[in-house]
Amino acid sequence: MSKTRSDSRLRAVLGPTNTGKTHLAIERLCGHSSGAIGFPLRLLAREVYDKVRAIKGDRQVALITGEERIEPPGARYFLCTAEAMPRTAGELAFVAVDEVQLAADRERGHIFTDRLLHARGREETMLLGSSTVEPMVRALLPEIEVETRPRFSTLKHAGSCKLSRLPPRSAVVAFSVEQVYAVAEMLRRFRGGSAVVMGALSPETRNRQVELFQSGEVDYIVATDAIGMGLNLDVSHVAFASLSKFDGVRQRRLTPAEMAQIAGRAGRHQQDGTFGTLSGSRNGGTLEFTDDEIYAIEQHRFAPLTHLFWREAEPRFDSLATLIADLESKPDVPELAAAPEAIDLAVLRRLVDDLAIADGVKTPGLVRRFWETCQLPDFRQQGPDLHARFVARLWEDLRGGQIGADFVAARIAELDRPEGDIDTLQGRIAAIRSWAYICQRPDWVLARDEMAARARAAEARLSDALHQRLTERFVNRRTAILMKTVGKDAGMLRVTLDEAGRVMVEDQPIGHLEGFRFVVDAGASHEDRKLMLAAAERHLPQLLALKAQALVHDELGELTIEQGQVLREGRAVAQLERGKSASRPRLVLVRELAVLDHAQKARLAEALELWLESSLAPLAPLRAIEEGALSPEAGSEVRALLLTLASGGGSIGRETAGLAQVPKDKRPLLRRLGVTIGSLDVFVPALLKPAPRHLLNAIGVDRRPLRERMEPVIAHKGPLPAGYRRAGNQAIRVDMAEKLFRAAHDQRAKSSGRGFLVDVALATSMGLSPDNFRLLMRDAGFRPGDSRTLAEGTFGPPAPVRWSWRPPRKDRPTPQSAPRPVAQSSAFAALADLVR
Helix, strand or coil, X not given: CCCCXXXXXXXXXXXXXXXXXXXXXXXXXXXXXXXXXXXXXXXXXXXXXHHHHHHHCHHXXXXXXXXXXXXXXXXCEEEEECCCCCCCCCCCCEEEECCHHHHHCCCCHHHHHHHHHHCCCCCEEEEEECXXXXXXXXXXXXXXXXXXXXXXXXXXXXEEECHHHCCCCEEEECCCHHHHHHHHHHHHHHHCECEEECCCCCHHHHXXXXXXXXXXXXXXXXXXXXXXXXXXXXXXXXXXCCCEEECCCCEEECCHHHHHHHHCCECCXXXXXXXXXXXXXXXXXXCCCCHHHHHHHHHCCCCCCCCEEECCCCCCCCCHHHHHHHHCCCCCCCCEEECCXXXXXXXXHHHHCCHHHHCCCCCHHHHHHHHHHHCCCCCCCCCHHHHHHHHHHHHHHHCCCCECHHHHHHHHHHHCCCCCCHHHHHHHHHHHHHHHHHHHCCCCECCHHHHHHHHHHHXXXXXXXXXXXXXXXXXXXXXXXXXXXHCCCHHHCCEEECCCCEEEECCEEEEEEECCEEEECCCCCHHHHHHHHHHHHHHHHHHHHHHHHHHHHHHHCCCEEECCEEEECCEEEEEEEEEEECCEEEEEECHHHHHCCHHHHHHHHHHHHHHHHHHCHHHHHHHHHHHHHHCCCXXXXXXXXXXXXXXXXXXEEHHHCCHHHCCHHHHHHHHHCCCEECCCEEECHHHHCHHXXXXXXXXCCCCCCCCCCCCCEEECCCCCCCCEEEECCEEEEHXXXXXXXXXXXXXXHHCCCCCECCCCHHHHHHCCCHHHHHHHHHHCCEEECCCCCCCCCCCCCCCCCCEEECCCCCCCCCXXXXXXXXXXXXXXXXXXXXXX
């Protein structure tokens, strides 16, 4: 632990969000002759760099991150990410580290701990962060001055809110790319659009998306939890689309401190803010904070941190074994804990196990260079195994010296293509960030400055294209401008249908229904007419459904769907025949109703059609698949898969899916359509719920046995129910089986030796017996090892069984696989039905 100079001031400025901590650090930086601030995010470093540059001028300010280095020769002020922050103490007059509570983060905590202990300014050092880190700071740095700052504005819980009633100037926070896109799409449809901000975006894309929101062009912004790390926005309300996230190890609920970090973005300076949840965010249910969480967030009271993660920041490079031993060494300070294995160490260990690579790394210089190569960030988020392969290829080029400029230029040119969808462009930006990082290293690339400039230019072009795609997809400019102009929100207007058939918007008639056709009221004013028509069009399907239900109820009574028929008190009213697709059956009135006159029969048929459309709402995921098959984006291979999946009622075995013919770049399309590609099955989770399964059976699309409640595990004899696969004398729902397989693969990925442990508790909690669990796992390629018996006279628990895995045969169905789909029509016949 370093000692600070007696004439250097060391202080911690702690408190919740919106306390002016970062603003204070900027003021102190500019008040000194030189200085540096380390930030947790590249985006935040760039934001503050622009502010300091406006004060001090371009020639005096530098931006240093892993992928970007703007460093004028006479620079005296440095804005950096924590990893790129200069580690030498005392060379700059002022040094600050932002968000020091991240020293407790599993992946990056050891970096922040090292900066907390060693980064020092010649005249002043400032640590910024949450009050939860105060006990650790006081214990590790007894001489420190601690200043706690209150929040400028209040933060209040506003409860749960529908997306359609979300107040303007709101931020919606989600914890997966899929959820961010889903929320943004809903806002585009109903509120005119939203900006999108994610940590994976480049600074240029992020800034242009934020400008959409800050300028008022859109009233909403959808973001990941990257919004919680100091990105300053004019947000009045923060709505959580979820209260749990995957932290790299498991899916878990956010801690109150994490919730507060995000919720604190609401309300800036003296403006109060609110936070809450989106209703209907979890399977149609309600997402809620607990009373304790609300109290903690509003009063800024959180459990203090009990330890910080530490890793040797200056390991020895005598040999690879010495390097790994130093990186795995444990701290001798009780407040510090050994850091979990970060991805750089995971990559190092994997490559050291490869003798072809490790045998050539013997000298201290090579060991140091090899470790620097392993520290290449995983911008593509591929995980240790795939990232290690990329690092291994990179090391082959770096082992003998520097990488040729022509080679690097060719790789950059391959990625510098602005065409493609959002996912494709994000993948290219992640890849170009890897090359930008490589080009920033002092001795890795020939013509380094030129190659770094090319990488930055390529990223800028890709960022422009990504911003354009995001705006095209998630912003409906016409709706947004109309709402701004009129000053009302069509989604919040109250639309009703009175007894006379008049359509009322906020108690004002704007038209009426003639049968099931909407006729505009010519008396509405020109400006009001636009907004009211928009509101009427948005609510018209519901209004027509209500009228149809009333008509059907008056003339026919209560109806049900059973065995491919529409029944009234057990008697058929209409037959359901195969229509354009499985989810859109054709309704044919029974002969008994032929006696009605033509006008009355047409009116009743139209009402029944609308009633049926409303009743089939649970089959929306199946319709999405069928419509996706018709999209030009799908291509023939994906189209065949989707049609097979639709004919199988939403779940088929991998052996019948034809995945080998599906290009990998089409997988994001399948994910957007709600399709999960599992170890043994391809399925749509939304179609494994009771409501859609009952409807598919009732309309005659899927005549396999039906489980009314779709339990995770059932006893099984005879034909296999829809949505299940065999597991010995039991059957398990295919999504639950996939959950078990993924948990086992996660354990396999963490194992560094022979075999790995598999937790049987998850299967037991589902109701699956141990013997049937082993049979199920065998289908997916998992094999339990032999259990070791204790020696005679030895007592204690048995040694845990270690498992192995080998990919199952893909060329034929496994013995326990699900049966082939009941529908016998080919994919080509199904396609013909869809386009008929």
